[in-house]
Amino acid sequence: MRGKIMGLLFLFSLWLILFSPIRAEEVLAITNVKIVPIIGNDIEKGTIIIRGEKIEDIGPNLSIPVGAKIIDGQGLIAYPGLIDGYCQLGLYEIGSIQATIDYRETGRINPQVLATEALRPDSMHIPVARSNGITAALVAPSGGLIAGRSGLIQLFGWTPPEMVIKAPVALHVELPAARAGFRRQADQPAEGSRLLNEVKNLMDQARWYEKRKVAASKNKLIGLPEFDEKLEALLPVIHGELPVMISVHSANDIRAAIQFVQDQKIKAIFYGVSQGWMVAKEIAQAGIPVVLASLHQLPPSWEDGYDALYRNPEVLHKAGVKIAFSSSSASLAKELPYHAAKAAAFGLDKREALKAVTIYPAEIFGVSNLMGSLEKGKLANIVLAEGDILELRTQIRHVFIKGQEMDLSSIYDDYLEKFKKRYEKRNK
Amino acid sequence: MRRIFVFITLIIISTASLMAGGSLLLKNGTILTVTRGVIPKGDILIIDGLIKQIGENIAPPPGVKVIDLNGKYVIPGIIDSHTHIALAGTNETGDTITAEVNMRDVIDAEDISIFTALSGGVTTIHTLHGSANPIGGQNITLKLKWGKKAEEMIFSQAWPTLKFALGENVTQANRQVSPGEERRYPASRMGVMAIIRRELEKAKNYMAEWDRYQELKKMKILNRPLLPPRRDLRLEALADLLRGKLVARCHSYRADETIEFIKLSHEFGFRIACFEHIPEAYKIAKELAAEKIGISVFMDNWAYKVEAAQGIATMPAFCTQQGVLVSLNSDSNERIRRLFNDAAKAIKYGGLSEDEALKLITLNPAIQLGVDKWVGSIEVGKHGDLAVFNEHPLSSYTRCEMTIIEGEVYFDREAYLREREEAQKAEPKTKAQGGVQ
Numbered sequence: 001m002r003g004k005i006m007g008l009l010f011l012f013s014l015w016l017i018l019f020s021p022i023r024a025e026e027v028l029a030i031t032n033v034k035i036v037p038i039i040g041n042d043i044e045k046g047t048i049i050i051r052g053e054k055i056e057d058i059g060p061n062l063s064i065p066v067g068a069k070i071i072d073g074q075g076l077i078a079y080p081g082l083i084d085g086y087c088q089l090g091l092y093e094i095g096s097i098q099a100t101i102d103y104r105e106t107g108r109i110n111p112q113v114l115a116t117e118a119l120r121p122d123s124m125h126i127p128v129a130r131s132n133g134i135t136a137a138l139v140a141p142s143g144g145l146i147a148g149r150s151g152l153i154q155l156f157g158w159t160p161p162e163m164v165i166k167a168p169v170a171l172h173v174e175l176p177a178a179r180a181g182f183r184r185q186a187d188q189p190a191e192g193s194r195l196l197n198e199v200k201n202l203m204d205q206a207r208w209y210e211k212r213k214v215a216a217s218k219n220k221l222i223g224l225p226e227f228d229e230k231l232e233a234l235l236p237v238i239h240g241e242l243p244v245m246i247s248v249h250s251a252n253d254i255r256a257a258i259q260f261v262q263d264q265k266i267k268a269i270f271y272g273v274s275q276g277w278m279v280a281k282e283i284a285q286a287g288i289p290v291v292l293a294s295l296h297q298l299p300p301s302w303e304d305g306y307d308a309l310y311r312n313p314e315v316l317h318k319a320g321v322k323i324a325f326s327s328s329s330a331s332l333a334k335e336l337p338y339h340a341a342k343a344a345a346f347g348l349d350k351r352e353a354l355k356a357v358t359i360y361p362a363e364i365f366g367v368s369n370l371m372g373s374l375e376k377g378k379l380a381n382i383v384l385a386e387g388d389i390l391e392l393r394t395q396i397r398h399v400f401i402k403g404q405e406m407d408l409s410s411i412y413d414d415y416l417e418k419f420k421k422r423y424e425k426r427n428k
Numbered sequence: 429m430r431r432i433f434v435f436i437t438l439i440i441i442s443t444a445s446l447m448a449g450g451s452l453l454l455k456n457g458t459i460l461t462v463t464r465g466v467i468p469k470g471d472i473l474i475i476d477g478l479i480k481q482i483g484e485n486i487a488p489p490p491g492v493k494v495i496d497l498n499g500k501y502v503i504p505g506i507i508d509s510h511t512h513i514a515l516a517g518t519n520e521t522g523d524t525i526t527a528e529v530n531m532r533d534v535i536d537a538e539d540i541s542i543f544t545a546l547s548g549g550v551t552t553i554h555t556l557h558g559s560a561n562p563i564g565g566q567n568i569t570l571k572l573k574w575g576k577k578a579e580e581m582i583f584s585q586a587w588p589t590l591k592f593a594l595g596e597n598v599t600q601a602n603r604q605v606s607p608g609e610e611r612r613y614p615a616s617r618m619g620v621m622a623i624i625r626r627e628l629e630k631a632k633n634y635m636a637e638w639d640r641y642q643e644l645k646k647m648k649i650l651n652r653p654l655l656p657p658r659r660d661l662r663l664e665a666l667a668d669l670l671r672g673k674l675v676a677r678c679h680s681y682r683a684d685e686t687i688e689f690i691k692l693s694h695e696f697g698f699r700i701a702c703f704e705h706i707p708e709a710y711k712i713a714k715e716l717a718a719e720k721i722g723i724s725v726f727m728d729n730w731a732y733k734v735e736a737a738q739g740i741a742t743m744p745a746f747c748t749q750q751g752v753l754v755s756l757n758s759d760s761n762e763r764i765r766r767l768f769n770d771a772a773k774a775i776k777y778g779g780l781s782e783d784e785a786l787k788l789i790t791l792n793p794a795i796q797l798g799v800d801k802w803v804g805s806i807e808v809g810k811h812g813d814l815a816v817f818n819e820h821p822l823s824s825y826t827r828c829e830m831t832i833i834e835g836e837v838y839f840d841r842e843a844y845l846r847e848r849e850e851a852q853k854a855e856p857k858t859k860a861q862g863g864v865q
Contacts, residue, residue: 095732096602125731298762302540305848306547306765331731338769341824350825392772392824412740412777419711423750 025052028403029064033073033384037374038080038359048078050380053402058374071405076397079354079389080374081135081381083361085291086271086326087333089126089137090119090153090163095331108144109202111233115139116151116167119160127410129333130155133383133396136165136371137333138291138326138361140172140245145195146202147172149233150245152365154381156401169365170245170269171237173199175253177272177300192253196260203264206234243267245291249300251278258286269364271326274300277312280319289364290321292356294328295339313343317352324361325353341390353390379403449477449812449834453488457497460821462504462786463805472502474812477834482808500829503786503821504805505551505813506767509724509793510677510704510757512555513541513764514570514581519558524598524612525627527590527665529565531557535578541761542574546839548765549815549828552583554797556704557591559679562598562614562624564591566665567677569797571813572831574838587798589701590669593679594620594689596735617685621692628696631666638667675701675798677724681735683711690719702796704757707739713750722753722796727770728777729763744788745778755793765828768815772822782822 028050035043035058047062048055064070093100102118116139129137135155141148151167175192212225236242248257249272258279261268270276272293276283283290292313299308316323325340327333340353348356362372370379380403387394399406452474459467459482471486472479488494512518516534520526535555545553552571557564569586596602599615614620637657645654668674676693680686680703693700702722703709707730709716709723716723725747730739748754756771758764767789774780774788794804802811815821816830831839 093731094734094737096596096734296762296766298544306544306844332728334728338824342766342769345819345825345827390824392769393775393822395776411738412742415738415740416710416742416746422711423714 026403027051027056027065027068028071028380028400029062029068030071030073030078030382030384030398031064033076033078035078035374036354038355039373039375048374048380048382050382050400050403053379055374055376055378055380055382057376071398073384076384076386077389078374079133079383079385080358080372080378081383081399081401082133082336082357082389083324083365083372084129084134084137084327084333084336084357085324085361085364086140086150086293086328087129087137088142088330089129089139089155089333090121090123090330091115091139091141092125092330093120093123103139103141104143105141105148109146109230110141110144110148111146111171111202111237112229113141113148114151114168115141115148116153116160116164119151119153119163121157121159121163123330124411125330125333126155127407128331128412129327129336130399130401130406131396131408131410132334132337133385133389133399134333134336135381135383135399135401136367138169138365140170142172142174142247145174145198147174149242152367154401156404156406165370166365166367168236168242170243171233172245172247172271174247175249175257177247177249177274192248192250193256193260196256200260200264202230203234203238203266206231206238210235210238237266238264240265240267243269245269245271247271249274251275254279255282258282258288261288262286273316274309274312275304276321277308277315280316280321283316284320288321289324289360290316291324291326291361291364292316292339292343293326294332294335295325295342296332296335307346310342310346313353313356314347317348317356322360322364323356324364325356337390338392341392344390350390357390449474450836451475451477451489451492452812452832452835452837453486453492453494454502454814454816455486455494455496456499457502457816458499459806460501460503460782460786461806462783462790463807465783469499472806472812472814474832474835477812477836479806479808479810479812482806495830497816501817501819501821501826502806503549503768503815503817504790504810505803505815505831505833506549506789507552507554507755507793507797507804508545508550508758508764508767508789509554509702509755509796510556510759511545511553511761511764512558512759513545513553513761514539514555514572519560520565521560524561524614524623525563525662526557526561526565527563527627527663527669528661529557531555531565531568532582535568535570535581537576537578537581541764542572543839544761545764546572546574546831547828547841549768549817549821549831550764551813551815551831551833551838552794552797552799552803553764554586554589554677554793556589556677559591559593559597559704562593562620563627563666564593566590566674569799571833572838573833573836583797583799585799585802587701588668588674589677589797590665590674591679592624592676592689594685595679595681596733597679602733617688620685621688624689624692625695627663627666628670628692628698631663631670632696634660634663635667635670669698670696672699675699677702677704679704680706681708681739683708687712687715690715690721701798702755705736705759707736707743709752710740710743710746713747713752716747717751720753722755722792723747724755724757724793724796726759727756727773741773741777743778745774745780745784748774748780748784748788749778753792753795754788755796756788757793768817768821768826768828769824772824775822785822 091103140150149168153163157163344353359372362368382400384398473481556567569583728741791804794800812835819826
């Protein structure tokens with residue numbers, strides 16, 4: 001009898017452990033690592049304790065909770081996961097195949113589209129970027145005058161909602177890129193102000209549309225305006241809730257864009273800004289943060305100097321502009337740390353370069369409460385690297401997203417392993 | 429008569445001294461020779477364009493300019509084995525087979541891309557016909573002597589090469605056909621092989637006709653004048669390929685089409701110096717190594733089309749380890765200035781040593797172009813072609829400071845910045861810069 005009761009008790013407790021909804025969160029302790037928390041001082045040898053999805057504690061001499069799974073960091077360097085300020089991950093597979101391209105909607109005015117609603121979690125490009133320490137990214141639409149709205153994703157998840165951290169993050173307005181040439185674009189009349197005027201007109205329409213909606217809600221005699229998906233999408237922008245991310249390049253267009261943002265009293269982020277160094281003070285005064293486009297480009301004008309794009313981040317930073325780097329890519333999203341390093345090679349302080357791929361993008365996108373640094377209470381998005389994370393030769397050993405250790409293999413390994421077998425067989 | 433002889437000698441001497449490069453003594457550099465290890469604090473003496481001495485505490489010969497490197501890193505000038513810069517045209521799209529076209533005829537010595545390349549430590553380029561045609565044209569190897577005339581830039585010792593191309597570009601697979609328009613032949617990989625075979629057969633016939641003519645001429649059996657065959661510059665170029673006077677450089681992406689092209693080379697007996705791009709090389713590394721055919725590839729640029737969708741960044745290192753001669757190319761007027769960054773990635777993706785990684789952009793492309801006797805490493809007797817970096821060239825924080833070709837400085841960042849500053853002082857501020865016009 002007693003044995004029977006004990007047996008039942010045992011089965012019951014087993015059931016509790018396996019199926020209980022109040023199952024204890026997994027605790028992970030990463031020990032013996034150098035910690036670069038970004039916010040706060042570096043810790044030469046410390047421990048990070050992760051409970052569930054979040055960082056519970058971080059410090060040099062922490063006692064490890066009972067039952068915690070221990071990962072010996074073996075002297076690796078712990079960084080917060082990197083954040084790509086602008087990319088097409090999950091929206092692009094193979095460039096020449098239209099069926100795999102979802103970041104570009106047809107037409108010129110598409111505020112209604114949301115990039116994260118086209119996200120492909122199984123994209124072959126995501127594990128490549130993730131295995132290089134990138135754990136979050138702004139996935140952005142592109143093309144036309146209003147390209148759509150972007151969202152911030154984490155680079156892990158089986159379905160789009162599992163990946164999305166925040167959406168929408170911004171409405172994307174694109175002014176044409178300055179064409180590469182010898183002449184400085186800044187001296188030419190700005191096409192940008194004409195296009196921005198078009199956006200302004202749309203925003204005025206949205207304001208009028210909203211007034212009619214409000215009027216209808218207050219007075220039964222007034223009918224609702226016909227539903228307009230494009231104007232609806234602009235409402236959070238005119239309310240100052242959703243920032244406009246303006247893709248802008250030449251100095252003249254940047255000036256026009258600053259004016260536009262101030263006139264419209266809206267929140268803004270600039271993207272690209274290849275001639276930002278010419279108007280850095282004005283951007284700083286306007287308080288508009290900048291996401292730099294890929295530095296793997298030539299300067300828009302040869303008069304700007306061969307290193308114009310390389311020194312641009314430092315000039316902007318020095319003037320007081322908050323900057324973030326981006327890969328501007330999907331297939332080469334893994335390059336993110338090297339854009340930051342290139343700017344450091346041309347004058348930007350190394351630590352600032354690191355901040356511009358971690359805490360600064362988190363602040364710009366309004367998620368610094370969740371990520372961008374290793375701090376108590378933030379998501380456990382952690383990278384363990386053999387050396388400087390911005391260094392080309394550094395191997396990444398572990399990546400954690402929300403406390404979950406990632407598989408660092410990618411399609412690079414899949415194909416190589418597959419064909420290595422061919423050589424092994426031949427050798428036998 | 430004697431006076432004429434002296435005069436001619438004088439001309440020869442003066443032109444010889446004109447052709448000879450500069451003389452320089454670089455002091456206190458960290459010298460990465462690529463073939464002979466690292467000299468932590470060494471000097472390089474260049475006399476008349478050639479490296480005369482490498483060592484420590486070399487005394488400057490009278491009249492030779494001395495540059496103190498203060499520990500900066502020196503590597504051999506970077507060589508880009510596949511690019512299209514410094515040309516006034518890339519593709520002859522008027523026909524499918526254009527072997528007669530020669531890039532030597534369209535060198536653009538004023539292309540700003542030459543300066544861009546120099547700013548990234550590049551000293552030698554192989555600049556090619558594009559990939560629009562199965563048989564494109566003849567290519568040219570140049571030294572990036574910015575400011576000199578086109579003829580002075582030609583690296584004459586390099587092998588003359590002929591561009592072939594396979595796959596999506598020549599089948600025009602990604603091109604939209606307008607209504608009613610018929611696709612150009614070839615539109616499939618079958619057609620590509622067939623058209624190349626057809627042209628090589630024509631060339632064989634052409635050679636046979638000339639041989640027959642020469643034979644008949646010698647025999648003198650006919651009592652009437654003998655008409656030579658019609659000279660055909662297109663077939664002449666292909667005949668040169670079959671005679672071994674030209675070597676093939678073949679743009680290929682897929683492993684299968686590459687193997688088929690190797691078969692074709694056996695069938696007709698021509699030499700392939702190098703496959704271009706070939707992102708699937710890891711699938712056939714054994715064959716490439718056995719055939720001693722080099723590959724000139726992207727480090728990690730991929731997925732821009734279907735045949736590039738399996739182009740993995742672990743390929744260059746893997747193929748190197750399998751014994752294939754690998755070089756990294758730019759194929760771009762932008763990537764050309766950061767080839768040293770690409771080389772570093774072969775350490776991360778596949779574990780090459782530093783020397784192996786540097787060889788991808790120096791010695792290996794030199795071998796692929798047939799110029800390794802003169803360039804590609806820092807050795808006595810080779811050309812004084814060097815690139816100077818402020819930090820280790822394989823670090824992502826590095827910056828090219830100076831580029832030297834045959835003992836002459838063609839890029840000097842410090843001087844460039846000084847000139848820029850002076851120009852800005854001299855020039856009144858434009859409106860855009862906040863000035864009043």
